[in-house]
Amino acid sequence: MADSAGIQQGSPAIGAAGLVPAAPGAGGTEGSGAAGGSARIAVKKAQLRSSPRPKKLEKLGVYSSCKAEGACKCNGWKSQNPPPTPPRTDQQSNTVNLQEPCRSCSHTLGDHVTHLENVSEEEVNRLLGIVLDVEYLYTCVHKEEDADTKQVYFSLFKLLRKSILQMGKPTLEAQESPPFEKPSIEQGVNNFVQYKFSHLPSKERQTIMELAKMFLNQINYWQLETPSQRRQRVPTDDAAGYKANYTRWLCYCNVPQFCDSLPRYETTQIFGRTLLRSVFTVMRKQLLEQARQEKDKLPPEKRTLILTHFPKFLSMLEEEVYSHSSPIWSQDFLAGASGGQIPIHTVISAPPVARPLYYSTSPVSVDPTTCGSVSPARKTVLESIPVGEKRKPTEPLPHEETKRPRAVGDIPLELINEVMATITDPAAIPETSLLSAHSARDEAARLEERRGVIEFHVIGNSLNQKPNKRILMWLVGLQNVFSHQLPRMPKEYITRLVFDPKHKTLSLIKDGRVIGGICFRMFPSQGFTEIVFCAVTSNEQVKGYGTHLMNHLKEYHIKHEILNFLTYADEYAIGYFKKQGFSKDIKVPKAKYVGYIKDYEGATLMGCELNPSIPYTEFSVIIKKQKEIIKKLIERKQAAIRKVYPGLSCFKEGVRQIPIESIPGIRETGWKPVGKGQTSLPPSIVLWKELKDPDQLYSTLKTILQHVKSHPNAWPFMEPVKKTEAPGYYQVIRFPMDLKTMSERLKSRYYTTRKLFMADMQRIFTNCREYNPPESEYYKCANLLEKFFYTKIKEAGLIEK
Numbered sequence: 001m002a003d004s005a006g007i008q009q010g011s012p013a014i015g016a017a018g019l020v021p022a023a024p025g026a027g028g029t030e031g032s033g034a035a036g037g038s039a040r041i042a043v044k045k046a047q048l049r050s051s052p053r054p055k056k057l058e059k060l061g062v063y064s065s066c067k068a069e070g071a072c073k074c075n076g077w078k079s080q081n082p083p084p085t086p087p088r089t090d091q092q093s094n095t096v097n098l099q100e101p102c103r104s105c106s107h108t109l110g111d112h113v114t115h116l117e118n119v120s121e122e123e124v125n126r127l128l129g130i131v132l133d134v135e136y137l138y139t140c141v142h143k144e145e146d147a148d149t150k151q152v153y154f155s156l157f158k159l160l161r162k163s164i165l166q167m168g169k170p171t172l173e174a175q176e177s178p179p180f181e182k183p184s185i186e187q188g189v190n191n192f193v194q195y196k197f198s199h200l201p202s203k204e205r206q207t208i209m210e211l212a213k214m215f216l217n218q219i220n221y222w223q224l225e226t227p228s229q230r231r232q233r234v235p236t237d238d239a240a241g242y243k244a245n246y247t248r249w250l251c252y253c254n255v256p257q258f259c260d261s262l263p264r265y266e267t268t269q270i271f272g273r274t275l276l277r278s279v280f281t282v283m284r285k286q287l288l289e290q291a292r293q294e295k296d297k298l299p300p301e302k303r304t305l306i307l308t309h310f311p312k313f314l315s316m317l318e319e320e321v322y323s324h325s326s327p328i329w330s331q332d333f334l335a336g337a338s339g340g341q342i343p344i345h346t347v348i349s350a351p352p353v354a355r356p357l358y359y360s361t362s363p364v365s366v367d368p369t370t371c372g373s374v375s376p377a378r379k380t381v382l383e384s385i386p387v388g389e390k391r392k393p394t395e396p397l398p399h400e401e402t403k404r405p406r407a408v409g410d411i412p413l414e415l416i417n418e419v420m421a422t423i424t425d426p427a428a429i430p431e432t433s434l435l436s437a438h439s440a441r442d443e444a445a446r447l448e449e450r451r452g453v454i455e456f457h458v459i460g461n462s463l464n465q466k467p468n469k470r471i472l473m474w475l476v477g478l479q480n481v482f483s484h485q486l487p488r489m490p491k492e493y494i495t496r497l498v499f500d501p502k503h504k505t506l507s508l509i510k511d512g513r514v515i516g517g518i519c520f521r522m523f524p525s526q527g528f529t530e531i532v533f534c535a536v537t538s539n540e541q542v543k544g545y546g547t548h549l550m551n552h553l554k555e556y557h558i559k560h561e562i563l564n565f566l567t568y569a570d571e572y573a574i575g576y577f578k579k580q581g582f583s584k585d586i587k588v589p590k591a592k593y594v595g596y597i598k599d600y601e602g603a604t605l606m607g608c609e610l611n612p613s614i615p616y617t618e619f620s621v622i623i624k625k626q627k628e629i630i631k632k633l634i635e636r637k638q639a640a641i642r643k644v645y646p647g648l649s650c651f652k653e654g655v656r657q658i659p660i661e662s663i664p665g666i667r668e669t670g671w672k673p674v675g676k677g678q679t680s681l682p683p684s685i686v687l688w689k690e691l692k693d694p695d696q697l698y699s700t701l702k703t704i705l706q707h708v709k710s711h712p713n714a715w716p717f718m719e720p721v722k723k724t725e726a727p728g729y730y731q732v733i734r735f736p737m738d739l740k741t742m743s744e745r746l747k748s749r750y751y752t753t754r755k756l757f758m759a760d761m762q763r764i765f766t767n768c769r770e771y772n773p774p775e776s777e778y779y780k781c782a783n784l785l786e787k788f789f790y791t792k793i794k795e796a797g798l799i800e801k
Helices: 032-049 053-061 121-143 147-166 185-197 202-220 227-233 239-257 273-293 300-322 413-423 443-450 469-485 491-498 545-559 574-579 616-641 683-691 694-710 739-747 754-771 777-795
Strands: 002-006 169-173 454-459 504-510 513-523 528-536 564-569 604-609
Touching: 032 053, 032 121, 053 121, 121 147, 147 169, 147 239, 185 202, 185 273, 185 300, 202 273, 202 300, 227 239, 239 273, 273 300, 300 443, 413 616, 443 454, 443 545, 443 616, 454 469, 454 545, 469 491, 469 504, 469 513, 469 528, 491 528, 504 545, 513 545, 528 545, 545 616, 564 574, 574 604, 694 739, 694 754, 694 777, 739 754, 754 777
Parallel strands: 002 169, 528 564
Antiparallel strands: 454 504, 504 513, 513 528, 564 604
């Protein structure tokens, strides 16, 4: 027999701040309270189920109606001598008297449990589990301060109490039953992985699947904010819809973690895009903040995955979650997808013990690595200005210089053309994954612009033209973004500058709304522009928008023949501007800007000189192609060097000497015919003559290597990189090198020239910088150790000082 009780749809639920019943009313903890609460209840249930049957009947009698003749209305047996609260374990008795009368109706305990005489032990144990769940919910009802939450507790309490009276299974009575939306969150994430990453190699795809599972697990044990909290944070949100989903989440996912007599479902399997949209922004922010705070505690093998790949994964997923046209939320997605589905399933298990993630309603501080940057003493302007356009490839560049004459030793044009032919097809260039540490910062933003997801417009206020409604709305949006992201700047000051006709703003538009911009003032007569404000709204950061904004601004100024930027950067903005090519070395003569921009206390004046020959918005693509060209040239050169030529047999026949140019392969080594002031010996022989004594070379190199190994920044390079610590390292780095390997090579007298030694050492630094991001500790160690190494090389006289 199945019993049901009505759960009022839309009622808020457990915990004032979303904590599960392990600690009623306390809030904000993700995971740790959950694990402790369910474990304690499980222990109590195991102890009670191992008790003698009379003890079990006594417990069930408390929740069983009286069956005595005369239609007794008592709904539960009450002892004449109730135990103390809390009960003392040293005074508890295992003897149970079924003839003991009820304090309420005077009928015996036996009259309350007659219906259980022939019930199996398994059924009795099931009912006992419900009893403990009822007692637990009763405690929650009395400890909970929120009225709406208390109401839901009480509804669940009545449902379980009724199930004991009728010996039925508790069933939630609601207008809808799970799943509440299709496709589910889990299916949507599956579709996302298939949509974005199905083309990747298996190892990279496995990394993406790990990230997807990590994300789904976080959702399954995420504690949602209550509807009242959400109303305070997002007043304009669909409060009724969130309240309904919150109540469903509570009844079907949250409370059943502890009250296992209720059926439990995974959040990711019964909810869809609507719930995910309501929690994604806050969840992403808190997860990344926790990762940053606890990066030193992460195991080495997970550090790169969580700190580097996970933020990029979340940024890409966020775009699909909030996009109105994303195909991953279509139920027909897999029917049109190429290849099969990549299964990413989560298994219901005990909640993972995790450190607290507290929900905060305070504004997010500007992240200097993204785009929340400011010129503290500067301003903002908006005129009715045509949308900024990119320079066309065929458009002549201002100040373009004549091409330099080809120099001796340049790579032959025939070879360049041959290599270019192999990479002109985009399919021939290996795609750099957006999750790769080597992908350009603006790569994702550039792709979004090509797909029409984002737009860039240079706009400004005007006192001479009729106001354009759309431009005015964008100006208001920019004022809001700057005010929100730059809390230390007075709102009145920002408003005044944004609407000042002397200033312009490069605005970033997404889905018709402003999400970021750069405010600037041009001084054409002085040859520079002052950057005033630069910001991107917090939930759109870490997507490369800041870099792409600055690149568009550079293109705009090259078109207007202004090739210098100046800005006063505060301490939070310096890092961002450095990444965009700014430095403290100001190229503009001081006489040009003094009196035009004010010195600002506590800020740093930074400048950037533009190169009119560089198409900045495509610069990273060009560099990528150039790297591919160099790579192809190196591969061809290596193939030629590795060619083995037949030995010389002429000396066996009595020949005493031969012309050098007749030696097979001699020209390929770089040897050139004898000319005035030249030697006829190959470069390697010349170098050998310069160094003279091999023992002296060995001793010098050994001393240098010992100094390098003793340096405090040498610790990352002492031994070969372990695959367990960096799983994809050897797919990225084709020619690894380390100090241990160099020591072995030196011992075996491999380094017959200084050039070989220096090449191996340089490879260590190059590999490190190629694999690790610039802000990493490894990258910094490589730079410092490289500087030290070349100092020692110069001191030893192996290169010119």
